[in-house]
Amino acid sequence: MLRRTRTTKKLAKRIDMQYFARPHAFRRWRFWLSVTIPIIALGWFVTQRVQGGQKVYSSGQLSNAHAVFTQQCALCHTTQAGGFSAQVTDKACLTCHDAPAHHANQTFTPQCSACHVEHKGSMPLHATSEAACTQCHANLQTRDGQPHYAASITSLDHKHPEVSALRPGVTDPGGVRLNHYLHLQPNLMGPDNKRVQMTCDDCHRARDRAEGADVRPAALPDELRMGIHENDRAYMATPKFATNCASCHSLQFDKRFRENQVPHDKPEVVHAFLLKRFGEYIAAHPNAVHEVSPPVREIPERARIPRVARNAAEWVQFRVDDAEWLLYAKTCKQCHTLKATSGPLPEIAKSNLTTRWLDHAEFDHHAHRMMTCEACHTRPASSRETTDILLPGIETCQQCHRSQGPTKEAAEGRCFECHQYHDWTKAKPTKGRFTIQQIRGSAKTVVPEG
Amino acid sequence: MLIDHTHRKWFVGSTVGLAVATAVYIPYALHAPQGPRGGSALGLAFGVVGFLFMVFAGLLGLRKKFPVWRVGRAQSWMRGHLWLGLLSFPLILFHGGFHFSGTLTGMLMWMFLLVWVSGILGAALQHFMPRFQTAQLPMETIYEQIDRVRGQLAQEAGQIVEETRSALDGEVSHASERQRALSASAGTQGGLTVASGLQANQQAGAQLQRFLDEEILPYLDRAGSHAMNLSQSAKAQKMFQQFRVLLAPELHSNLDDLENICEEKRQLDRQSRLHKILHGWLLVHIPLSYALLLLGAVHAVVALKF
Numbered sequence: 165m166l167r168r169t170r171t172t173k174k175l176a177k178r179i180d181m182q183y184f185a186r187p188h189a190f191r192r193w194r195f196w197l198s199v200t201i202p203i204i205a206l207g208w209f210v211t212q213r214v215q216g217g218q219k220v221y222s223s224g225q226l227s228n229a230h231a232v233f234t235q236q237c238a239l240c241h242t243t244q245a246g247g248f249s250a251q252v253t254d255k256a257c258l259t260c261h262d263a264p265a266h267h268a269n270q271t272f273t274p275q276c277s278a279c280h281v282e283h284k285g286s287m288p289l290h291a292t293s294e295a296a297c298t299q300c301h302a303n304l305q306t307r308d309g310q311p312h313y314a315a316s317i318t319s320l321d322h323k324h325p326e327v328s329a330l331r332p333g334v335t336d337p338g339g340v341r342l343n344h345y346l347h348l349q350p351n352l353m354g355p356d357n358k359r360v361q362m363t364c365d366d367c368h369r370a371r372d373r374a375e376g377a378d379v380r381p382a383a384l385p386d387e388l389r390m391g392i393h394e395n396d397r398a399y400m401a402t403p404k405f406a407t408n409c410a411s412c413h414s415l416q417f418d419k420r421f422r423e424n425q426v427p428h429d430k431p432e433v434v435h436a437f438l439l440k441r442f443g444e445y446i447a448a449h450p451n452a453v454h455e456v457s458p459p460v461r462e463i464p465e466r467a468r469i470p471r472v473a474r475n476a477a478e479w480v481q482f483r484v485d486d487a488e489w490l491l492y493a494k495t496c497k498q499c500h501t502l503k504a505t506s507g508p509l510p511e512i513a514k515s516n517l518t519t520r521w522l523d524h525a526e527f528d529h530h531a532h533r534m535m536t537c538e539a540c541h542t543r544p545a546s547s548r549e550t551t552d553i554l555l556p557g558i559e560t561c562q563q564c565h566r567s568q569g570p571t572k573e574a575a576e577g578r579c580f581e582c583h584q585y586h587d588w589t590k591a592k593p594t595k596g597r598f599t600i601q602q603i604r605g606s607a608k609t610v611v612p613e614g
Numbered sequence: 615m616l617i618d619h620t621h622r623k624w625f626v627g628s629t630v631g632l633a634v635a636t637a638v639y640i641p642y643a644l645h646a647p648q649g650p651r652g653g654s655a656l657g658l659a660f661g662v663v664g665f666l667f668m669v670f671a672g673l674l675g676l677r678k679k680f681p682v683w684r685v686g687r688a689q690s691w692m693r694g695h696l697w698l699g700l701l702s703f704p705l706i707l708f709h710g711g712f713h714f715s716g717t718l719t720g721m722l723m724w725m726f727l728l729v730w731v732s733g734i735l736g737a738a739l740q741h742f743m744p745r746f747q748t749a750q751l752p753m754e755t756i757y758e759q760i761d762r763v764r765g766q767l768a769q770e771a772g773q774i775v776e777e778t779r780s781a782l783d784g785e786v787s788h789a790s791e792r793q794r795a796l797s798a799s800a801g802t803q804g805g806l807t808v809a810s811g812l813q814a815n816q817q818a819g820a821q822l823q824r825f826l827d828e829e830i831l832p833y834l835d836r837a838g839s840h841a842m843n844l845s846q847s848a849k850a851q852k853m854f855q856q857f858r859v860l861l862a863p864e865l866h867s868n869l870d871d872l873e874n875i876c877e878e879k880r881q882l883d884r885q886s887r888l889h890k891i892l893h894g895w896l897l898v899h900i901p902l903s904y905a906l907l908l909l910g911a912v913h914a915v916v917a918l919k920f
Contacts, residue, residue, distance in 0.1 A: 168770075168871045170753070176765055183758045190757075193897055201901035201909050205725075209909060212717055221916045241920055251653075274647065281648040285715060296647040410664035439808050546861065 170323075231286070252277050259597070266589035269306040274299070279585070290580055294567060296318050297579040315522070318568040320577040326558050329521045334552035338515040341499050344544040344554065355411040362536040364544070367408045370529055372396035399532035403519045415495060416435045417487040420445060426491065431509035438487050439600035442480045453479045463494050521555050527580040615690055615740050624697040635660065639708045650711030652719075652917060657709050661917075664705030665910055668726075671699035672907050675900065692703060696737055698781035705728040718913055721730055725906045732899040743892045753881040757889045760882050761837065767875050770832040774875075775826040778861070792882045818860040826855070830872065834879050844876045845883070 180186075191527060205357075212220040218237040226234050233239050240257070241250040247502035257263070257276040265273050280289045302318050304311040314325040328334070330510040346352075404408070415425035416445045421441065425555030426434045445451060452542050457470045466544035473479035492502055492510050501513035538545070546553055565581065639660070645651040651657050674695040681688065706726060714723045747754060755763050759835045833844040843849045858866055 167706060167867050168874050175755070179759050180761055180762060183756060183762075184756075190850070190893065194900060197897055197901040198904055202905040204908055205721075205905035208721075209718065209912060218920075219718045221920055222716050223719050224713060237920075248919060279646050281718070284649075293647055293649055295649075297643050398892075399622050401820070593739045 167281045174398060191197055222283060225285045227282060227284070227289045228286055229289055230282065236603060236605065237244060239598070239603070243541050252282075258594075261595055262592045262594050263586045264588070266587065267306070269308050270300065271305050271307055272300075289489065289560070291578070292580050292585075294489075294578050297585070320558075320562060320565055320579075321567045324558055325583075327521070327525070328523060328556050329553050330557050336518065336553050337516050338518065338550055339501055339516045341501070341550050344547040344552075345549075346548070347610045348545050351368070352553045362542070367403045368537075371401045372400060398526075398528040399520060400529060409499075413498070415491070417495075418442075418483065423560060426487075430490075431512065432493075434491065435484070435488065439480065442487075444482045446476045446479050450476065464491070521553070522582075526584065527582065615696070615698075615737070617737065617741050618706050620721055621693060621697070624693045628697040632704055635705055635708060637893075643711065652707070652709050652711070657711070660705050661709035661914075664702045664709055665914060667702035667705065669707075670906060670908065672701065689697045696733075699730070703727075718909065718916070722906065722909055722913055724905045725902055725909070729899055729902045729906055732895045732902070735799040736895040736899055739892050739895065747885065747888055747892075751881045751885050751888075753878045754885045755882065757885065760886055762877065764834055764882065766835070767879055768831055771826060771830050771834060771872055771875050772870050774868050775822055775830075778822055778865055781821040781865060782819040782861075812852060818857075821860065822857060825853070829853070830876065833876065838883055840883075843879060846866055847877070847880065850880075 177554075188503065197215065207222065212389060215458050217235060219235060221236075222237070222354060225231070230240075238250075240252045241254040242256050243250045254276050261276075263276070274296070279292040280287070281293075299319050301314075302316055304313065304315045304317075306312075308430075314323070317323050317325065325331075345441075347367075350361050351359045352362060405413075410425075410428070414423075415428060416423065417438065424441070426437055429437075453473050453476055456472055468486060471482050473482050488509075496502065496512065500515075505511050532540070540560050541554055542560075543552065544554050550552070561582075563579075564575045565577035567577045568573045569576040569581075616827065637721045638656065639650070642654075642656050646654060646656075648654070652661055671694075674691050677683065677685065677688065677691045685691075703726060706723075710719065710723060714720050829842070829844055833839055836842075839845055849871065854869050857869050862868065
C-alpha cells in the first residue's frame with residue numbers, strides 16, 4: 165500500500181518561494197536571444213547597406229531593361245537639393261526615354277511609373293496592367309468633348325469593340341478587282357499550262373519573304389506607325405503584279421511578239437512601249453505593211469475588223485490601236501477599273517491596296533505562324549467581292565487571348581499586347597549622359613544631377 | 615491563455631476589421647493601375663495600421679515588466695496582443711500586395727511570417743496544452759522547481775531504502791514500529807527459519823541498496839535520462855516486481871513508495887518536455903518580434919524617402 169501522500173502542505177514545502185526571483189535557463193535564453201537576434205538583424209542590415217548601398221531598400225528586383233544599374237538607385241531616385249524624398253519622377257525617366265503622350269486631347273497624362281511599374285522582377289516594363297489603360301478607357305473623356313473611339317472598354321474580354329475595319333459600312337477600298345473564291349478553286353490554269361491549286365501563301369507573304377517587297381515600316385504613313393516594334397516578319401507585303409500575278413496573268417499584246425508582254429505600268433508608258441516595239445518590227449519587216457491580218461477575236465463576240473495600212477506609220481498606228489483595244493477592253497480590265505478620259509488613253513483607278521488594316525493595334529503574323537491562315541481568315545474561300553474585308557474579327561482573337569493571359573492558360577490578352585500608348589512617331593532622339601562607371605559603379609559613384 | 619467566449623468581442627472586432635480591409639483591398643488590387651503597392655495611399659494606410667498593431671502587440675512585453683502601470687488589465691493587453699497581432703499580418707500583406715521581394719522588405723515579410731506563425735502556434739499550445747498537462751501529469755510541479763524536486767525525490771528514495779534495510783536487518787533504531795514487530799515476529803518462528811530468513815533479508819537489503827545506487831539515484835539525478843531502465847514504466851514495473859518477490863509483503867509498501875517516486879520523476883521529465891514545447895515557441899516569437907519591430911521602423915523611414 166502506498167504510504168506517500170501528496171497533500172498541499174507537503175507539496176508547498178517542496179517549493180522554494182523565491183524561485184521566480186532566481187535566474188533560470190529558459191528565462192536566460194529568452195533574454196539573451198531577445199538581445200542578440202535584433203542585434204544580428206541590425207548587423208545584417210548594416211552589412212547589406214555597406215556592401216550593396218541603397219540596394220537594400222529596394223522593394224524588388226529591377227526589370228530586365230534596368231537591371232544593369234541595380235546598384236545605382238540615384239539614377240532614377242533623384243533627390244532635390246536639400247530634400248528628403250527620393251521618389252522617382254518623370255524627369256528621371258525622360259532623361260533616357262523620350263516617350264510622347266498618347267493623344268493630344270487626353271484629359272490627363274499619368275506619371276511614367278503609374279503604368280511602368282518597377283521592382284517587380286524580371287519582366288518587360290511595357291507589360292502594363294489593364295488598369296493602366298482602363299483608368300481612362302473604361303470611361304473615356306477627351307478635352308474636346310466626344311471621344312473618337314469606343315468610350316468604354318474594360319478589357320479584351322469585356323466591352324472590347326470589333327476591329328474598326330469590320331464595323332458596319334466599312335468596305336475594302338481597293339481598286340484592284342480580286343475574287344478570292346475563284347483564285348482558291350482547284351485546277352486553275354497556272355503557269356506553263358499546268359493545273360494548280362493556289363494557296364494563301366502564293367500571294368500573301370510576310371515582308372521578309374516577299375520577293376521585291378518594298379513596303380517597309382518606314383514607308384508607312386505616320387498615322388499607321390504607332391509602334392516601333394514592327395518588323396518585316398510581322399506584316400504581309402502588299403501583293404505585286406510582277407511577283408504574284410504575272411505568272412498566270414499574261415500581258416501579251418500581239419502574236420507577232422509571242423511571249424513578249426507590255427510593262428505593267430501607266431497607259432502612257434504602255435503606249436510608248438507599243439509604239440516602239442511595232443516601229444522596230446515594221447522597220448525590220450517592211451513587207452508586213454501590206455499583209456492582211458485576220459480579225460482579232462480575243463474578245464468573244466467583239467471581233468475587231470482588220471484594217472489595211474497604206475504605209476509603215478499607218479501600220480504602226482493600226483497595230484498599236486489593236487493592241488491597246490485588246491489590253492484595255494480585256495486584259496487590264498480584268499483587274500483594274502478604267503475610266504474614259506478626254507484623251508485617247510483611259511485612266512486606271514489607283515489600286516489603293518490597304519497595307520495595314522489595324523490602325524490602332526499591332527499584329528504579328530510571325531508570332532502566329534504555327535496556325536493555318538484559314539484558322540483565323542475564314543472567309544476568303546467564299547469571298548467573291550473585292551469590297552469584302554477578310555480580316556478575322558475580335559472574336560477570333562478572343563478564342564486564344566484572354567485578359568488574364570498565361571495565368572488562365574491562354575495567350576496574353578492585356579492591352580499592351582496589341583496596343584501602344586506612346587506615339588513613337590513623335591519621339592525625339594535622346595542624348596545619353598551616363599558613363600559605364602556611373603551606370604555600373606558602386607554606391608559611392610556620383611551620379612550627375614539633372 | 616484559454617481562448618473562450620470571453621474573447622468574443624475581440625474575435626468579432628478582428629473579423630470585422632479583416633472583412634473591411636479585404637473589402638477595401640480587393641477592388642483596389644484589381645483596379646490600381648500599378649497593382650497593389652506599399653507606396654500608394656491605400657498601401658500606406660494598410661502599412662501604417664498594420665505597423666501600429668505590431669507595435670501594440672510588441673508593447674505587451676513592456677506591460678508585463680511593469681505590472682503596476684495603470685494602463686488597462688493585463689488580460690486585456692494579452693487579448694489585444696493576440697487578436698491585433700493576428701490581424702496585423704493580413705494588413706501587412708495587403709500593404710505589400712502579397713509580395714515577398716526586396717532585400718529588406720523580403721526579410722521583413724519572412725520574419726513577420728515566422729513571428730505570426732509562431733504566435734498562432736503558441737496561442738494554440740497555450741489553449742490546449744495546460745488542460746492536457748493537468749489531465750496527464752497529476753504530479754506536475756512548478757517548472758523552475760523541477761531540479762529541486764528531483765533532489766528531494768532522491769533524498770526520499772534514500773530514506774525509504776534505509777528504512778527498508780533496517781527493517782530487514784532488525785535494526786530497531788532505524789526501523790518503524792511495524793517493521794520492528796515484523797522483525798521480532800520473524801525471530802520467534804523457530805531457530806532455523808529465523809536464521810535463514812535473516813540471511814535472505816541481508817541479501818535482499820544489499821540488492822535493494824544496489825538497486826538504489828545503480829538505478830534509482832542515477833535516474834533521479836539526471837533530467838530526462840530517457841535511455842535508463844526506470845524511464846520506461848513497464849520496465850520499471852518488472853524491476854520492482856522482482857523485489858516484491860524478495861521482500862516480505864509487509865515491506866511492499868516501501869517498494870510502492872519507491873515506485874511512486876520513479877513515476878513522479880517520469881512525470882516531471884514529461885512535464886519538462888511539454889513545458890519546452892509549451893514555451894519554446896517564445897524563444898522564436900519574442901526575439902524575432904523585437905528584430906521585426908526594429909527593422910520595420912527602418913523600413914518605415916526608408917519607404918517615406920523612396
